[in-house]
Amino acid sequence: MSNCLFCKIIAGDISADKIYEDDDVLAFHDIGAQAPHHFLVIPKKHISTLNDVDDAALVGKLTLTASQIAKDFGFAENGYRVVMNCNEQGGQTVYHIHLHCLGGRQLTWPPG
Ligand code: AMP
Numbered sequence: 001m002s003n004c005l006f007c008k009i010i011a012g013d014i015s016a017d018k019i020y021e022d023d024d025v026l027a028f029h030d031i032g033a034q035a036p037h038h039f040l041v042i043p044k045k046h047i048s049t050l051n052d053v054d055d056a057a058l059v060g061k062l063t064l065t066a067s068q069i070a071k072d073f074g075f076a077e078n079g080y081r082v083v084m085n086c087n088e089q090g091g092q093t094v095y096h097i098h099l100h101c102l103g104g105r106q107l108t109w110p111p112g
């Protein structure tokens with residue numbers, strides 16, 4: 001989608017600090033990190049919100065990509081959080097679905 005920030009990152013029109021990429025997904029560091037480790041995993045296919053998802057395998061791949069990167073970065077055993085914000089009250093600001101993965105510090109609950 002031409003006016004989507006994350007589609008522009010996928011296309012290479014906007015730079016990002018990439019971690020992992022394959023035919024289906026892209027992972028990159030969040031520009032506004034909320035933890036020592038904070039990266040996003042996105043599908044290469046544009047999907048606006050979690051409410052629009054009908055591909056269980058793709059969402060599973062986002063999750064497994066996050067856990068694999070957490071293992072590779074060495075913070076999986078200590079623990080981390082994965083979350084997908086949906087729409088305004090969920091705190092979503094970029095309307096191309098993305099899984100946040102945060103780790104490297106003690107995370108609190110509820111998140112607020
Ligand atoms: P959300 O509020 O769940 O939609 O999350 C959007 C996330 O995208 C925020 O955590 C932002 O810091 C992050 N973000 C926005 N622009 C960029 C960018 N150009 N590169 C990396 N992360 C970004």
Ligand code: ZN
Pocket residue numbers: 001004005006007008045046047095096
């Ligand atoms: Zn998009």
